[in-house]
Amino acid sequence: MLQLTRVSKHFGGLAVLREVSFTIERGEIVGLIGPNGAGKSTLFNLICGLARPNTGAISFAGRRIDGLPAHRVCALGLAKTSQLVRIFPGMSVTDNALVGALLRTRNIRQARSIAMAALERLGLGHAAYLSASDLGLVDRMRLELARALCTEPALLLVDELLAGLGPAEVNVTLELLRRLHSQGLTLAIIEHNLGALMRLCGRVLALDAGRLIAEGSPEAVSRDPRVVESYLGGAAGDA
Amino acid sequence: MALLQALVNGVLVGGVYALVSVGLTLVFGVMEIVNFAQGEFLMLGMYIAYLGFVGFHLDPLVSALLAFGLLFGLGMAIEAGLVRPVLKGSQLGHIFLTVGLSVALQNGALALFGGDFRAVQTPYQVSALALGPVRLSVPYLLAFGWAGAVSAALHLFLTRTGFGRAMRAVAANSTAATLCGVNVARVRMVAFALGCGLAGLAGAVILPYAYVFPTVGFQYIVIMFTVVVLGGLGNVNGAIAAALLVGVVQSVSTLFFPTVLENLLVFTLFVLVLSIRPAGLLGRAHAL
Amino acid sequence: MRSEGPGLGGAGALAAGVLAILGLPLLGLSDYAMRVATLTALYAVAATGWTLIGGFANQVSLGQATMFGIGGYVSTLLFARWGVTPWLGGAAGAALAALVAIALGGVAFRLRGHYFALITLALAEMVRIVVEYDQPLTGGAQGLSVPLVRNSLVLLQFARARDYYEIAALLLLAALALSRAIAGWPLGYELRAVYDDEIAAALAGVNVRRAKMRAFVAGAILTALAGTVYAQFTGFIDPDSVLSIPLSIQLALYAIVGGARTWWGPLAGAALLVPLGELMTSSEAGAGAGITKVLYGLILVAMVIVEPDGLAALLNRRRRGARAQA
Numbered sequence: 023m024l025q026l027t028r029v030s031k032h033f034g035g036l037a038v039l040r041e042v043s044f045t046i047e048r049g050e051i052v053g054l055i056g057p058n059g060a061g062k063s064t065l066f067n068l069i070c071g072l073a074r075p076n077t078g079a080i081s082f083a084g085r086r087i088d089g090l091p092a093h094r095v096c097a098l099g100l101a102k103t104s105q106l107v108r109i110f111p112g113m114s115v116t117d118n119a120l121v122g123a124l125l126r127t128r129n130i131r132q133a134r135s136i137a138m139a140a141l142e143r144l145g146l147g148h149a150a151y152l153s154a155s156d157l158g159l160v161d162r163m164r165l166e167l168a169r170a171l172c173t174e175p176a177l178l179l180v181d182e183l184l185a186g187l188g189p190a191e192v193n194v195t196l197e198l199l200r201r202l203h204s205q206g207l208t209l210a211i212i213e214h215n216l217g218a219l220m221r222l223c224g225r226v227l228a229l230d231a232g233r234l235i236a237e238g239s240p241e242a243v244s245r246d247p248r249v250v251e252s253y254l255g256g257a258a259g260d261a
Numbered sequence: 262m263a264l265l266q267a268l269v270n271g272v273l274v275g276g277v278y279a280l281v282s283v284g285l286t287l288v289f290g291v292m293e294i295v296n297f298a299q300g301e302f303l304m305l306g307m308y309i310a311y312l313g314f315v316g317f318h319l320d321p322l323v324s325a326l327l328a329f330g331l332l333f334g335l336g337m338a339i340e341a342g343l344v345r346p347v348l349k350g351s352q353l354g355h356i357f358l359t360v361g362l363s364v365a366l367q368n369g370a371l372a373l374f375g376g377d378f379r380a381v382q383t384p385y386q387v388s389a390l391a392l393g394p395v396r397l398s399v400p401y402l403l404a405f406g407w408a409g410a411v412s413a414a415l416h417l418f419l420t421r422t423g424f425g426r427a428m429r430a431v432a433a434n435s436t437a438a439t440l441c442g443v444n445v446a447r448v449r450m451v452a453f454a455l456g457c458g459l460a461g462l463a464g465a466v467i468l469p470y471a472y473v474f475p476t477v478g479f480q481y482i483v484i485m486f487t488v489v490v491l492g493g494l495g496n497v498n499g500a501i502a503a504a505l506l507v508g509v510v511q512s513v514s515t516l517f518f519p520t521v522l523e524n525l526l527v528f529t530l531f532v533l534v535l536s537i538r539p540a541g542l543l544g545r546a547h548a549l
Numbered sequence: 550m551r552s553e554g555p556g557l558g559g560a561g562a563l564a565a566g567v568l569a570i571l572g573l574p575l576l577g578l579s580d581y582a583m584r585v586a587t588l589t590a591l592y593a594v595a596a597t598g599w600t601l602i603g604g605f606a607n608q609v610s611l612g613q614a615t616m617f618g619i620g621g622y623v624s625t626l627l628f629a630r631w632g633v634t635p636w637l638g639g640a641a642g643a644a645l646a647a648l649v650a651i652a653l654g655g656v657a658f659r660l661r662g663h664y665f666a667l668i669t670l671a672l673a674e675m676v677r678i679v680v681e682y683d684q685p686l687t688g689g690a691q692g693l694s695v696p697l698v699r700n701s702l703v704l705l706q707f708a709r710a711r712d713y714y715e716i717a718a719l720l721l722l723a724a725l726a727l728s729r730a731i732a733g734w735p736l737g738y739e740l741r742a743v744y745d746d747e748i749a750a751a752l753a754g755v756n757v758r759r760a761k762m763r764a765f766v767a768g769a770i771l772t773a774l775a776g777t778v779y780a781q782f783t784g785f786i787d788p789d790s791v792l793s794i795p796l797s798i799q800l801a802l803y804a805i806v807g808g809a810r811t812w813w814g815p816l817a818g819a820a821l822l823v824p825l826g827e828l829m830t831s832s833e834a835g836a837g838a839g840i841t842k843v844l845y846g847l848i849l850v851a852m853v854i855v856e857p858d859g860l861a862a863l864l865n866r867r868r869r870g871a872r873a874q875a
């Protein structure tokens with residue numbers, strides 16, 4: 023359902039992505055790994071329309087989406103959550119999610135019930151009437167996820183959802199993602215936590231210095247010498 | 262011939278625009294604040310030079326240093342007392358803090374000095390050098406000389422001194438600069454003060470050929486914005502080049518249009534550039 | 550429907566407010582007081598126009614006076630040259646203001662940050678330069694008088710200030726109703742999202758440019774209508790009174806002091822500051838002209854430092870106890 027063909031991106035003289043090509047099929051859970059600065063977040067930003075590639079093509083559900091603004095991409099059913107959580111701190115928790123639902127209905131009452139349902143689903147029902155700025159980091163991440171779900175995506179890009187979670191919370195979140203997947207959502211997930219990816223993903227892509235260096239089952243990719251090399255070379259083995 | 266003369270005049274005026282605009286763009290680069298009171302600091306510089314002339318027979322070109330010093334100090338105080346508290350807030354605060362200052366200063370000057378147009382009489386006021394067929398007006402030339410000297414000094418400061426480099430680092434990326442141990446708060450204060458000081462100095466050096474009145478800053482402010490946007494918000498070298506360009510456009514346009522319309526052309530340029538190349542004619546991408 | 554910020558109590562309070570606004574002339578105030586009340590209402594309408602984009606979406610316009618001036622000049626020119634009734638002229642002015650807003654927004658809303666403020670400022674100066682230059686048509690810097698016809702509802706002219714007041718009050722109620730409704734519409738939610746984080750809004754599917762454009766155009770129309778009534782009311786307009794940057798700042802000031810994120814803030818700010826301004830200019834009498842404006846400037850500075858969300862936020866805070874605002 024998502025296809026990238028030789029996508030490149032540079033900022034000034036800095037080449038951040040070089041000729042990246044891959045596809046994601048409906049129903050998959052795909053992991054994306056790579057050391058810090060590999061270009062993972064940039065790749066997601068290109069896909070969801072926050073930036074446009076310098077060359078290459080991106081198609082989603084059979085149509086070109088590179089160059090479309092983010093809200094159009096979102097309307098086509100492709101949503102993203104951000105690495106640095108982005109919520110609306112001045113609005114209530116419910117209203118945060120409600121904004122996402124407005125993409126599907128212009129009726130506030132309907133939008134609110136969609137929002138409430140999403141919040142319940144993510145275990146935020148009790149916080150519905152708080153101000154979003156009163157939430158802790160974990161709940162903020164959940165809220166951003168709830169907002170994304172309210173736009174009723176077919177494909178959801180998740181940029182580092184597990185960072186900063188304790189082991190118990192990681193399990194809960196993984197369970198949640200699995201449930202969303204079983205309800206028909208296709209997922210692409212950036213994650214440094216390889217253990218978690220192994221449990222979740224059918225397929226993993228590895229990015230290093232803007233290049234796709236490996237692709238395959240989680241076990242195969244994590245044993246791939248180039249992947250091991252890129253992590254060891256980059257972060258002295260803290261992966 | 263008239264065209265050549267207009268070109269030369271444009272460059273001379275542009276030099277002064279550069280002086281004021283550099284301060285504006287520096288402040289934007291470092292603090293992401295557009296100082297809407299910049300024109301009023303120029304006005305204050307003019308009044309300081311005017312008072313120096315009337316009270317102590319100081320040539321405006323000499324009191325320029327005084328104007329620079331006084332406004333630098335005022336700028337530090339304003340940054341610490343007023344700007345800093347709103348920096349973290351919303352854009353509305355960023356804009357209306359300096360807009361409010363501008364209103365207060367403008368009308369404060371009106372209450373203090375009245376609305377009269379005032380000027381000083383210098384010995385060189387009407388003299389001009391003939392350079393072939395072109396006449397170089399001496400007061401314009403002197404102002405241009407001052408502007409050139411100060412721009413050169415500023416350039417040295419920004420590229421050769423540790424503090425100047427720190428300032429450019431903050432302009433490029435304040436988080437990274439903080440991590441590298443730069444005292445960002447201090448850099449901001451000096452940048453803002455420098456912006457005010459430069460505007461004050463510019464005000465003093467144009468006094469030999471320009472009238473001073475409470476709203477004089479307004480005549481310059483939209484031109485300054487044009488310059489800064491043309492050069493790319495935050496880009497110092499871009500602002501200098503754009504200032505010369507704007508000076509020339511303005512001056513040449515008076516050959517073809519009534520003088521009252523000279524700014525219309527400048528503003529049209531401004532809107533055109535924003536619609537076509539928002540990062541500025543010479544700028545790096547700072548938009549979007 | 551829930552409106553944002555502290556609502557002024559329930560339906561009862563709202564009805565009382567409407568009656569108070571419409572019934573003000575029953576107090577038997579002097580003609581002078583009614584003139585001040587009319588001005589207050591008109592500036593409140595214009596400031597509400599500013600608030601839709603400046604306050605709701607945090608897109609600061611420094612050229613709102615342009616819309617006010619377009620309203621005033623279009624209706625007055627149509628009336629003076631071709632005898633078109635200001636009712637139609639006002640509609641024409643509002644339409645032109647909307648077109649200008651669309652053109653301007655088309656350029657400015659592709660950019661984020663301070664560009665909108667800069668471009669509205671530049672446009673305001675361009676319009677002013679053109680109006681001052683084209684003297685045969687617009688009267689130039691000398692201004693333009695509205696032909697005097699006296700007491701004709703059809704031509705929107707009255708002998709008594711209180712009749713103008715009723716027109717201004719109706720316009721005010723319409724503006725407040727629109728502003729309050731927008732806060733509860735999908736557009737209101739979108740604008741609040743844009744206010745907080747434009748990128749997050751786009752990620753949530755909000756068409757950021759369209760939301761800004763709608764708010765800007767609606768605001769332009771309100772401000773232009775206020776300009777038309779202002780011209781009829783004062784009988785004379787010139788670039789200083791309806792097209793100047795100080796007027797743009799003044800309109801924003803009313804909204805900011807009252808609370809730029811609420812539908813009633815612009816009215817609260819105008820109700821406080823317009824009479825104050827009138828009082829001071831009349832007592833100033835020559836000596837120290839400009840003191841009022843100095844005060845305006847200082848209030849603006851103090852307000853954005855102490856409470857950028859205006860009186861509304863102060864009230865809000867008091868009402869909800871000492872809970873810290875984000």
Ligand SMILES: Nc1ncnc2c1ncn2[C@@H]1O[C@H](COP(=O)(O)OP(=O)(O)OP(=O)(O)O)[C@@H](O)[C@H]1O
Binds near residue numbers: 033036060064105
């Ligand atoms: N807007 C930008 N302008 C300039 N450089 C950028 C920009 N965005 C990202 N970069 C650079 O691109 C490179 C890739 O960044 P990106 O955020 O995509 O990495 P990442 O793989 O997500 O890393 P991390 O694991 O730390 O999140 C980095 O070197 C970064 O500095």
Ligand SMILES: [Mg+2]
Binds near residue numbers: 063105
């Ligand atoms: Mg990343």
